[in-house]
Amino acid sequence: MRKKLIVLGGGTAGTMVVNKLHKKLDSQEWSITIVDKDNKHLYQPGLLLLPFGVYEAGELVKERDHFFPKGIEYIQAEIDKVDADSNTVYLVNGKTLVYDQLVIATGTTPHPDQTMGMDDAEIWRKSVFDFYTLPGAVALKDALNRFEGGRLVVHISEMPIKCPVAPLEFAFLADAYFTQRKMREKVEIVYVTPLEGAFTKPVCSKQLGYMLVERDIKLEPDFVIEHIDSQTKTMVSMDEREIPFDLLVTVPVNMGADFIGRSGLGNDLNYIPVNKENFLSTKYPNIFALGDASDIPASKAGSVAHFAIDMFTENFVEHLAGRPMTHNFDGHANCFIESGDGKGLLIDFNYTVEPLMGMFPLPIVGPFPLLKESRLNHMGKLAFRWIYWNLLLKGRWIPIPALMSMAGKKQATQKEGVDSHASN
Amino acid sequence: MPVIEIAGKPVNVNEEGFLTSYDEWNEEIARELAKQIEIEMTDEHWKIIKFLRDDFKTQGETATSRRVQTVGGVPVKEQFVLFPKKPAKKMAYIAGLPKPKGCV
Numbered sequence: 001m002r003k004k005l006i007v008l009g010g011g012t013a014g015t016m017v018v019n020k021l022h023k024k025l026d027s028q029e030w031s032i033t034i035v036d037k038d039n040k041h042l043y044q045p046g047l048l049l050l051p052f053g054v055y056e057a058g059e060l061v062k063e064r065d066h067f068f069p070k071g072i073e074y075i076q077a078e079i080d081k082v083d084a085d086s087n088t089v090y091l092v093n094g095k096t097l098v099y100d101q102l103v104i105a106t107g108t109t110p111h112p113d114q115t116m117g118m119d120d121a122e123i124w125r126k127s128v129f130d131f132y133t134l135p136g137a138v139a140l141k142d143a144l145n146r147f148e149g150g151r152l153v154v155h156i157s158e159m160p161i162k163c164p165v166a167p168l169e170f171a172f173l174a175d176a177y178f179t180q181r182k183m184r185e186k187v188e189i190v191y192v193t194p195l196e197g198a199f200t201k202p203v204c205s206k207q208l209g210y211m212l213v214e215r216d217i218k219l220e221p222d223f224v225i226e227h228i229d230s231q232t233k234t235m236v237s238m239d240e241r242e243i244p245f246d247l248l249v250t251v252p253v254n255m256g257a258d259f260i261g262r263s264g265l266g267n268d269l270n271y272i273p274v275n276k277e278n279f280l281s282t283k284y285p286n287i288f289a290l291g292d293a294s295d296i297p298a299s300k301a302g303s304v305a306h307f308a309i310d311m312f313t314e315n316f317v318e319h320l321a322g323r324p325m326t327h328n329f330d331g332h333a334n335c336f337i338e339s340g341d342g343k344g345l346l347i348d349f350n351y352t353v354e355p356l357m358g359m360f361p362l363p364i365v366g367p368f369p370l371l372k373e374s375r376l377n378h379m380g381k382l383a384f385r386w387i388y389w390n391l392l393l394k395g396r397w398i399p400i401p402a403l404m405s406m407a408g409k410k411q412a413t414q415k416e417g418v419d420s421h422a423s424n
Numbered sequence: 425m426p427v428i429e430i431a432g433k434p435v436n437v438n439e440e441g442f443l444t445s446y447d448e449w450n451e452e453i454a455r456e457l458a459k460q461i462e463i464e465m466t467d468e469h470w471k472i473i474k475f476l477r478d479d480f481k482t483q484g485e486t487a488t489s490r491r492v493q494t495v496g497g498v499p500v501k502e503q504f505v506l507f508p509k510k511p512a513k514k515m516a517y518i519a520g521l522p523k524p525k526g527c528v
Binding site: 159168193194195200201202204208222226238239269276297299333337347349355 | 439440484485488489490491494495500501503504508509510512513523524525526527528
């Protein structure tokens with residue numbers, strides 16, 4: 001009898017995992033099954049650009065099974081729960097699957113219902129929008145198009161969120177969008193965050209602080225939302241600050257999949273506690289969580305999933321052979337940041353090294369400048385869609401190492417730190 | 425990273441004055457740090473700081489405001505009363521732990 005590997009979730013992480021492991025594992029010994037509730041794979045980085053007319057919805061969706069390797073089993077079904085003690089996955093359709101090894105890659109999802117008033121029918125997707133879902137992004141495109149002026153609030157409910165820098169990019173793109181439509185003076189843009197600022201790391205604060213000022217984007221930091229008054233269209237914080245809005249673009253509380261909560265596998269936000277260097281569950285020796293579904297203290301982003309899975313593949317083979325896992329992940333992330341007007345920035349960092357200045361991937365010649373606006377970085381973001389569908393998902397080689405490199409980076413000096421204080 | 429003296433003891437801090445070494449913290453240092461940001465420590469304050477210290481030991485990360493509420497038992501609203509305006513940052517500062525961060 002062949003042993004069974006089951007992968008839950010056929011998104012970015014799940015698809016990469018089955019492609020990598022299909023090549024690594026002996027098919028005489030292992031069968032691979034992947035489970036997802038639908039057959040639509042969404043190119044999530046495109047959701048940021050869709051509201052500004054860069055993409056149509058149809059350009060961002062392809063069939064999931066097109067990206068799975070031949071020879072694995074694909075089950076289209078909703079997951080009810082996992083009983084980790086009996087190694088069993090229960091599906092909503094009543095069927096059960098028994099596994100030897102389980103990989104959970106069911107991502108993170110916005111939950112507007114977690115904030116009182118946010119999903120009131122009177123305002124939800126009428127004047128309050130999310131953009132990390134396809135229906136949200138499509139509705140927002142229409143709302144931006146119709147917007148005649150007033151206060152646009154870009155808001156993060158609570159960390160962690162999927163692609164943490166996207167709301168900031170949204171504010172930059174909105175500034176460029178309304179400038180292009182020659183109505184920027186009619187729009188007040190306010191960026192509202194539960195963190196202490198738009199930038200929280202020393203070198204970024206120092207190098208990028210100008211970006212909000214230059215664009216006349218107002219900042220409301222330390223804003224922890226308590227509720228939204230749908231009648232007056234006002235956000236109210238825990239310390240009773242009020243922010244009225246005409247158009248609210250919010251990132252609702254993000255949570256892992258509901259079945260993780262039902263299965264008792266998650267933390268208070270349904271993320272699965274794992275070892276941050278090898279993604280093995282802290283509770284079960286045959287369950288791994290990859291991509292946004294785990295609780296690792298890295299950005300919830302496709303690039304992190306990509307680098308993580310490069311390391312995981314090697315570790316998993318060692319794990320199956322009963323050897324210690326030796327390919328420790330360092331939390332590497334590499335993200336293009338849109339800054340509007342056909343320009344972008346690039347950041348490259350890990351668990352311990354903050355985003356720094358310099359050139360990427362090669363010293364001096366780059367070609368991509370780090371932490372600096374450039375047209376090339378914007379081109380990089382657009383080109384990534386092709387790379388995603390054609391190389392990344394299929395587990396093909398991409399010339400960026402899984403672990404972060406200091407080559408080309410300028411070390412942060414004491415002077416580059418910001419002079420701020422907890423009481424500020 | 426600079427070394428400064430707090431409550432008569434040399435400690436390592438980062439550029440924002442946050443302690444960088446878990447084991448260099450003690451209650452006297454906490455009291456001194458609290459004073460610097462104009463917070464008078466009461467039993468309610470200590471309850472949170474002690475929770476954060478213990479939680480960090482097992483989790484390796486500073487607990488979020490949500491976690492202080494759900495696991496530590498102090499509602500977020502109450503955290504704002506005890507540590508006005510910036511509870512997450514102030515709690516971490518006094519507890520000698522890393523502040524909450526985004527990715528940039």
